[in-house]
Amino acid sequence: MRVAAQQDQQGPGLSSVARPSSPLSFWRAAVLAILIALANVALWAVLNRPSEVPEWDGKITGIAYNPYQRFQGPNNGIFPTIEEIDADLKLLATRTDRIRTYSSIDNPAVPALAKKYGIRVLAGTYLDRRWQRNEDEIAALIEAVRQNDNIDRVSVGNETLHRQDMGFDELVAYIDRVRAQLPPRIQVSTAEPPYIWRKYPKLAEHVDFITAHPYPYWEKIPRKDAVGIGLLGTYVQMQSEFPGKKILIGEVGWPSAGDRNQVAIPSVEDEAQFIRQWVKEASWRKLDYYIFEAFDQPWKESIEGRVGAYWGIYGADRQPKFSFTGKIIEDPTWPRKAIIASLLALLPMFFFARHFMRFRWQGVLFFCALIQLSASLLVWSATLPLAFYLSPFDWTMLIVLFPAQLAIILTLLINGFEFTEVLWHKYWLRGFGLLSPGPEERQPFVSIHLAACNEPPEMVILTLDSLAALDYENFEVLVIDNNTKRDEVWKPVEEYCAKLGPKFRFFHLNPWPGFKAGALNYGLEVTDPRAEVVAVVDADYAVRADWLKALTGYFNDPKVAVVQCPQAHRDWEHNAFRRMTNWEYDGFFRIGMHHRNERNAIIQHGTMTMVRRDLLESTGKWSEWTICEDAELGLRLMHAGYDLNYVDEIMGRGLTPADFTAYKSQRYRWAFGAMQILKGRWNWMTRKGPLTAGQRFHFLTGWFSWFADAxxxxxxxxxxxxxxxxxxxxxxxxxxxxxxxxxxxxxxxxxxxxxxxxxxxxxxxxxxxxxxxxxxxxxxxxxxxxxxxxxxxxxxxxxxxxxxxxxxxxxxxxxxxxxxxxxxxxxxxxxxxxxxxxxxxxxxxxxxxxxxxxxxxxxxxxxxxxxxxxxxxxxxxxxxxxxxxxxxxxxxxxxx
Structure with a gap:
């Protein structure tokens, strides 16, 4: 007997076990894994390379200050302690001599504590639609000015007109009223975006200076243009519009994280670039400003969106986000992450390279790089939330979604492994072709079982004609019709079997339990005692004459339990739907089945398949507890320690599903049956035992793409x-x-x-x-x-x-x-x-x-x-x- 040449080059013999690796392959695998790990560290370094930024070693003119810590805020009524505010102001005193506040009711101790560190205060009042609170704010502001001589400026309202909390006349009345009650040394203003000052130019007549809030980020200006075009351009324009009036940039900043606003991108590097460039430019031009803001305020996320939490030059943990001198690195912790990712991938890369060095070098390199990429993605995903202020709800969502992230990475690796092996194998370890038996070779007796249920008689007759034309002597055909109700459907098939002679026997079962498996089990009971092999063919298949002759020789090996050919189709060339489904089926048999066959883990499907009869009967026949009895039988025979050989040669062609309803119904049945098998044989697939690691791998991961659909x-x-x-x-x-x-x-x-x-x-x-x-x-x-x-x-x-x-x-x-x-x-x-x-x-x-x-x-x-x-x-x-x-x-x- 000889094996016919295959389309893909075969390795020596048909063994399912890879040849032992040599010491040379050990060192090659180790060197490759280490090189890719080092390349990973280099990639992290490139992505986190330091950027050159203008340096600043002087003090900042002013900083806007909200004293709330990580889990505090006016929205939840949790306020900082005196000790926490004192520590903040002590830290800020190293950076500036001026701060700006926004409310006189909340945290009233700020001005007195600021005086302790020589910090002057622009005290604010927060005016909104609550009349009594506005009155309390005004009273608290006047009292704070009287008690703290380090308050030299006040702001009556903050973006009040912008929020439309009150009208122009009402705001002006508040401003005039406060000015009348404060000593002349106190300069009075209100803070609004530039467009409000242009919309209400008379507002400038009621203030001592204009407090403007130009925000290049909110105006969707890219960071590189934010200082020159965004800020300085706005400042010059306002100077021309309000000649003789002092312009104070009341808030100027850039977020370090949050939502991208078109071309305006929040990042630590961009914030550092912006702030350092601005303070240098403002110093040279002698501009008055307040950096927005001192510390990140996570509580603002609920009212300003995600970006509202990330405007501080210090984090909510009071640690600086960047230095005002030296180079800027977006993620200073990247070396630790890169090393962890490299170490996490090192052993899997070595294992893969060691065991699959038989692949072409492109494949080994590709999959090892994919392992390293997956490890880096896992480390990056696991540490990314630490860079954000997440709420308990956010953390709950992340905990729920993280397993899905792991599933995505695992699916990525599984698909990548199939891609690598199929595309870059040098030869198939288990490549099987058609056999050319010699004239002296014995033909085992084959019992062909054709189960039918309500099938069109002309379709079944075509299949019977192809079976009658088999170039083989020792066979019989059992047509088992189960649960077909109408006589005009099953009677013509019975009559045709009688015409074909004694090799063809017909059985009509009605009613009969167990679906197709029940019918096939009945077929086993009436099979000719001489039969050594049971072959199963669907009722719509036209088989090749040499089907049995070219394949039964594989059963000369007692380890072989199944010989399987691919599903294939006919009469699809001129029908658009049948054509698209034909090629969809073809992909699995040209790709997935080869991949699984390498580890003796094919899916046995219920047509164009041959099974050793004694093993079929001794291991439990066809399982009637699952609607995918064919796949379950294949798994059961693997568990019993036998081989299933896949021969990628079209030996018969059937029909694709007639319409989309049938097409969906078939795939639904396969998915449902797969889950029955998964539940019923879970112990087999998860415990070390008769099934090899490769078989468990394919049966657990082979359905991953279907789980991805779920x-x-x-x-x-x-x-x-x-x-x-x-x-x-x-x-x-x-x-x-x-x-x-x-x-x-x-x-x-x-x-x-x-x-x-x-x-x-x-x-x-x-x-x-x-x-x-x-x-x-x-x-x-x-x-x-x-x-x-x-x-x-x-x-x-x-x-x-x-x-x-x-x-x-x-x-x-x-x-x-x-x-x-x-x-x-x-x-x-x-x-x-x-x-x-x-x-x-x-x-x-x-x-x-x-x-x-x-x-x-x-x-x-x-x-x-x-x-x-x-x-x-x-x-x-x-x-x-x-x-x-x-x-x-x-x-x-x-x-x-």
Missing amino acids: LHMVFTGLALWWTAGMLALPQYFALPLDLFIYPIIGFFVFKAVIGIWLYRVRVPCGWKDTIMASIASMGLSHAIARGIFLGLWKKKGEFVRTAKSRRLSSRPNPFTAVREELLMFVAIVFAIAGMFGLPGFIDHWINGTAEAPGTRHLTDYAEGKLWIFILAAQAIPYLSALIGAMVAARSGEKSG
């Missing part, structure tokens, strides 16, 4: 809920940080790229067929997710026959098969429209009102655009299902 459904629901929250309750729901979104987008892109790449290399179809196959695959996501969840929840499932043809009197509505997908797609479209501000636009158009608050601004941020991208990506599977259903409807067969 997670996709969950995250789509969460994304819709979160989007609704951002639109309806923006004070509680914020846009996710872009740093958290990028890895998800990267995962989507990586998975799409390697999937298409592998398809183009392994599947012999053009670009159009590749794209349509991808649409078909993605369109099954919702059905698979339902199968996963219901399979995990329910014990028993209904075996629904996959219709291969339909007899329809009229063309059905294409969306009948995808009602749920259509609803999900519409919901996502509305969510995206909401992100663009559609609710506010509609309300404005109908009622003439202002746009809904908290909607139109979402797309102003890069995070908003990224969130829309995520929503659009989540819509792709549902859109794919709609496309698949429409293609199926257009391609549908119509006969009387």
Whole structure:
């Protein structure tokens, strides 16, 4: 007997065990792992390289001061102690001789403590719509001025007109009233953005100096232009508009974290660049200003958005975010993170390189780099939250989502391993081809079992004709028709079997339990005693004449329990729906089955398969407790210690599902049955035992892509809920940080790229067929997710026959098969429209009102655009299902 040449180069022999590694491969693997680990550290260094920034070793003219610590704030009524304020002012005295406050009621001890350190105070009053509080603020301000001679300036209100808390006349009345009650030495102003001073120029007549709040960040000016164009430009313009009036820059700053405002990007490096450049420029021009602000104020996030917490030059922990001299590093802790990531990846990289040195060098390098990237991503993701002020709700969400992040990284590695092995293997360790038996070789007796349920008789007869033409002597064909009700469906098949002769026997079982497995188990009871091999073929398959002759020789090896050929299809070339599904199926048999076959871990599927009869019967026959009895049998035979050989040679062709309903139903059944097997055989797959590590790996991870579909459904629901929250309750729901979104987008892109790449290399179809196959695959996501969840929840499932043809009197509505997908797609479209501000636009158009608050601004941020991208990506599977259903409807067969 000889093995025919394969498309892929084979290694020596057919052993499923890799050859022992030499000492040379040990050192090569070790050197490669160390080099990639060092390259990882170098990459972290490049990404965190220091930046040159103008230095400043003098004092800052003034700093805005809110004394609240990490978990304090006026919103929760927790205020700092005298000791905490004293420590703050002692620290600030090393940086400045002036501070600015915002309220005279809250923390009234600040001016007296500031005097202790020689700090002068611009005392503020916070005016809003509460009349009594405003009166209390004014009284407290006047009392503070009387008791503290280090107060030399006051601000009556802070951005009061900007917030529209009161009108111009009311604010002016407060200003005039305060001026009348304070001594002449005290200069009086109010603080507003520049546009308010331009809108109300008479406001300048009621103040001693103009306090302006120009914010390049909020004006979407990039940091590199923020000082020159943003600040100095505004200052010069206000000087020309209010000649002879002193201009005080009451707040000037840049956030170190938070939401990106288009081209204005918050970061520690940008804050340092901005502040150091500004104080140097302001000193040279002798400008009066207050840096906003001294310490980060996490409590502001609830009223100003995420960025509101990160304006301090010190963190809420009172540690400086950056130095005013020397180089600036965005993340000073990066060396520790880089080393941890390198050490975390070192052993897995060495293990992979050591055991898979037989791959081409590009593959070994690629996957080791992917391991290192995954470790770096894990370390970065785990430490990223430490750079932000997260609420208990945020931490809860992170704790819930972190396992999903781990699942994404694990899926990335699993898909990457398949990509590496299939694309860059030098030879298959277990490559099996067709056999050319000699004339003297004995033919084992084969019993071919064909289970049918309500199948069109002409389709079954075509299969029987192909079996009758087999170039083989020792076989029989058992047609087991179970639970077909109508005589006109099963009777013609029975009559045709009688015409074909004694090799063909027909059995009609009605009623009969156990679905297909029950029918096949009955077939075992009536199988010819001479049979050594049981072959199973679906009722729609036309088999090649040499199917048995070319493959039964593998059973000469007593270790071989199963010989499996791929599913393949016919009559699809001129039908758009059958064509796209044909190529979708083909991908698994050209890629995934080869990958699994390397570790004797193939999925046995229920057609074009041959099983050693005695093993089938002795290990428990076909399992009737799962609707995927074929895959369960394969796992059971592996557990018993036998080999399953995959021969990638098309030995028979059947029909693809007739329409999208049948297509979805089949994949739902596979997903449901997979979960039954996972639950029923969990101990086999998680405990060291008869199954090898490679077999456990493939059976646990082979369904990961289906679990990803289930997670996709969950995250789509969460994304819709979160989007609704951002639109309806923006004070509680914020846009996710872009740093958290990028890895998800990267995962989507990586998975799409390697999937298409592998398809183009392994599947012999053009670009159009590749794209349509991808649409078909993605369109099954919702059905698979339902199968996963219901399979995990329910014990028993209904075996629904996959219709291969339909007899329809009229063309059905294409969306009948995808009602749920259509609803999900519409919901996502509305969510995206909401992100663009559609609710506010509609309300404005109908009622003439202002746009809904908290909607139109979402797309102003890069995070908003990224969130829309995520929503659009989540819509792709549902859109794919709609496309698949429409293609199926257009391609549908119509006969009387």
